[in-house]
Amino acid sequence: MKIALAGNPNSGKTTLFNAITGKTEYVGNWAGVTVEKKEARLKKKYELNHEIIKVVDLPGAYSIAPFTSEEAITRDFVVEASPDVIINIVDGANLERSLFFTTQLLEIGIPVVVALNKGDVIDKRGEEISVEKLSSQLGVPVVQTVAVTEKGLKNLIEIAAEACKINKLTYQLTTVETSDTDRQKIVKEIAKHTFVQKRDATTVRFSDKVDRIVAHKIWGLPIFFLVMWAVYSLAIEGPGGFLSGYFNDTLFGEVIPTVVTNFLDSINVNPILKDLIVEGALGGVGAVVGFLPLIMVLFFLLALMEDSGYMSRVAVIMDRYFKKIGLSGKSIIPMIVGSGCSIPGVMATRTIEDMNEKRMTVILTPFVPCGAKLPIIALFSAVFFPGSSWVGPSVYILAIGVIIISGLILKRIFVWEAESSFILELPEYKLPSLKHAFIQMLDKAKGFVYKATTIILVMNTLVWFMQAYSWSLIPVEDQSMSILASIGTWIGPLLIPMGFVGWQLGAAAITGFVAKENVVSTFAILLLAASEDALHMPGGVLTEFFTPVTAYAYLAFNLFTPPCFAAIGAMNSEMGSKKWLFKGLGFQFAVGFAVATLIAQIGSLIIYGAPITGFVPGMVLLAGLSIGLFILIKKADRKRTTLGLED
Ligand SMILES: Nc1nc2c(ncn2[C@@H]2O[C@H](COP(=O)(O)OP(=O)(O)OP(=O)(O)O)[C@@H](O)[C@H]2O)c(=O)[nH]1
Ligand SMILES: [Mg+2]
Numbered sequence: 001m002k003i004a005l006a007g008n009p010n011s012g013k014t015t016l017f018n019a020i021t022g023k024t025e026y027v028g029n030w031a032g033v034t035v036e037k038k039e040a041r042l043k044k045k046y047e048l049n050h051e052i053i054k055v056v057d058l059p060g061a062y063s064i065a066p067f068t069s070e071e072a073i074t075r076d077f078v079v080e081a082s083p084d085v086i087i088n089i090v091d092g093a094n095l096e097r098s099l100f101f102t103t104q105l106l107e108i109g110i111p112v113v114v115a116l117n118k119g120d121v122i123d124k125r126g127e128e129i130s131v132e133k134l135s136s137q138l139g140v141p142v143v144q145t146v147a148v149t150e151k152g153l154k155n156l157i158e159i160a161a162e163a164c165k166i167n168k169l170t171y172q173l174t175t176v177e178t179s180d181t182d183r184q185k186i187v188k189e190i191a192k193h194t195f196v197q198k199r200d201a202t203t204v205r206f207s208d209k210v211d212r213i214v215a216h217k218i219w220g221l222p223i224f225f226l227v228m229w230a231v232y233s234l235a236i237e238g239p240g241g242f243l244s245g246y247f248n249d250t251l252f253g254e255v256i257p258t259v260v261t262n263f264l265d266s267i268n269v270n271p272i273l274k275d276l277i278v279e280g281a282l283g284g285v286g287a288v289v290g291f292l293p294l295i296m297v298l299f300f301l302l303a304l305m306e307d308s309g310y311m312s313r314v315a316v317i318m319d320r321y322f323k324k325i326g327l328s329g330k331s332i333i334p335m336i337v338g339s340g341c342s343i344p345g346v347m348a349t350r351t352i353e354d355m356n357e358k359r360m361t362v363i364l365t366p367f368v369p370c371g372a373k374l375p376i377i378a379l380f381s382a383v384f385f386p387g388s389s390w391v392g393p394s395v396y397i398l399a400i401g402v403i404i405i406s407g408l409i410l411k412r413i414f415v416w417e418a419e420s421s422f423i424l425e426l427p428e429y430k431l432p433s434l435k436h437a438f439i440q441m442l443d444k445a446k447g448f449v450y451k452a453t454t455i456i457l458v459m460n461t462l463v464w465f466m467q468a469y470s471w472s473l474i475p476v477e478d479q480s481m482s483i484l485a486s487i488g489t490w491i492g493p494l495l496i497p498m499g500f501v502g503w504q505l506g507a508a509a510i511t512g513f514v515a516k517e518n519v520v521s522t523f524a525i526l527l528l529a530a531s532e533d534a535l536h537m538p539g540g541v542l543t544e545f546f547t548p549v550t551a552y553a554y555l556a557f558n559l560f561t562p563p564c565f566a567a568i569g570a571m572n573s574e575m576g577s578k579k580w581l582f583k584g585l586g587f588q589f590a591v592g593f594a595v596a597t598l599i600a601q602i603g604s605l606i607i608y609g610a611p612i613t614g615f616v617p618g619m620v621l622l623a624g625l626s627i628g629l630f631i632l633i634k635k636a637d638r639k640r641t642t643l644g645l646e647d
Pocket of ligand 1: 060147149
């Protein structure tokens with residue numbers, strides 16, 4: 001038997017799916033979280049007579065008629081793959097709107113069971129929806145559920161199994177097209193008949209009161225900054241930061257290397273192999289994993305923030321600015337998802353129907369600092385700005401600024417057509433679930449450790465080898481004679497405009513394309529071979545290469561140049577054309593160089609009162625980029641005129 005879960009976005013499909021299958025698919029308190037269908041087997045606890053029951057979670061849809069590609073997936077799946085039964089998850093807090101989709105599902109010709117979800121929210125609002133009346137009006141079974149607490153789910157599965165047995169022919173496929181306005185009328189009637197308001201609704205809802213402050217036109221952004229600041233401070237000053245300090249200083253800094261060295265000595269391991277293991281593998285991976293506790297706390301807090309409904313308000317605040325650059329609220333969701341990882345972020349652009357808008361979002365989403373960039377931020381803050389918790393949040397604000405300016409530029413240099421209108425929907429605030437945040441945190445931590453012990457480990461081994469050997473494969477005494485040094489030196493000139501001097505900086509930036517965490521581990525391997533201090537010590541070895549200003553510029557360079565290869569792969573598949581991929585990557589490189597040069601050169605001039613290395617090349621680069629930009633704008637303008645498009 002196969003059950004499909006269908007319903008409006010944010011109605012709780014994935015929450016229900018996770019509950020009955022034991023999976024941990026991504027749940028977020030906003031619309032459009034799931035973009036691909038997911039299939040799994042029903043958990044033992046919910047099985048009936050040991051029958052194998054498959055459950056499919058689908059992307060949310062407001063209507064069967066395909067507006068966006070995921071809605072098309074819903075329709076295609078429901079219509080073509082025809083499950084034995086559809087569980088239609090109806091958001092009880094948005095009854096009327098949800099029923100629109102329900103009535104369309106009823107016409108497909110497959111048994112439908114309605115799960116009237118978010119029963120707890122209905123109760124809290126002092127409302128009641130009559131299950132019996134709804135069931136008789138729709139002509140299908142209705143079960144009240146609370147997906148988060150698994151209330152009513154067992155009953156739901158049983159009733160769904162029953163519904164399967166009903167002769168499918170009783171579900172006549174209506175060939176008569178009901179118009180949307182007619183449907184709306186029918187739905188309104190049904191909702192009116194089943195809905196009971198028990199308490200006075202004229203009092204302003206709690207959500208609305210809060211929104212007047214946090215989603216305010218002017219205060220919204222500063223409040224977001226303060227919230228992020230609080231989150232970062234809590235992560236850095238709290239148990240996460242403390243544990244990371246311990247991991248970095250003691251555990252990965254002394255205890256483990258000593259134990260491993262002693263062990264390897266005791267079995268007379270070849271000294272080269274010993275160095276490879278201790279300095280390469282352990283040193284590199286340790287430098288990244290050391291930040292794990294801090295990052296786990298961050299993810300925990302971010303998950304709480306998201307679950308509470310606050311992140312959707314951030315989307316509303318951004319929406320205002322985004323409209324100005326020709327992007328809609330739809331572009332914000334990929335960016336919020338991208339704050340975890342750019343890959344699902346870029347994939348989330350599938351909800352955008354306008355191809356130009358989608359491409360623009362694909363180019364801009366990787367600018368949001370993802371989880372892999374957090375260790376770089378943590379490292380640079382610890383070394384150059386010890387005790388300041390503003391660095392982390394400032395990076396997000398910088399990212400927002402860069403995204404908006406980049407958007408404005410993209411709009412000018414490419415010829416975009418229609419702008420879509422999209423109304424962002426605000427979920428109700430709710431007490432965030434600690435369990436949910438905890439699961440999210442563990443999930444992210446698992447991913448982090450997996451990445452550290454696979455791709456980062458392999459890369460570190462390679463980096464260690466390349467810094468210890470010359471091109472003729474002879475071990476070198478002096479690192480600067482190594483393979484890596486020669487590659488780094490080759491890249492070196494490119495970094496001069498930003499005042500970055502040293503082949504190590506080029507080498508680290510390159511390994512960062514494999515995985516951004518590698519920037520940290522490459523520094524660990526390269527610099528620790530020559531120094532006794534731990535890499536992340538305030539004022540540690542990195543200060544030989546950077547001033548605080550150029551350090552911040554290097555951070556920006558790693559954030560705003562193209563993302564890691566895996567994310568570039570995602571960009572490629574969503575762009576749908578190589579030409580656009582290369583345009584996008586070129587744009588990202590230009591932005592990364594421009595932002596880093598501006599911060600390093602202009603920043604140093606203002607703060608230290610004197611130009612730094614590479615001032616002239618920096619200015620030449622900026623001038624070159626400006627001229628290039630000017631030419632592109634002129635070209636686009638000409639094209640606009642020939643196409644007869646007004647701007
Ligand atoms: N209060 C309450 N919240 C719920 C319930 N079920 C789900 N939620 C919350 O609703 C939000 C959306 O849940 P999801 O499971 O991601 O919704 P979805 O239908 O899969 O959404 P899309 O993937 O965007 O279509 C999350 O914040 C859930 O915690 C419920 O029964 N009660
Ligand atoms: Mg979902």
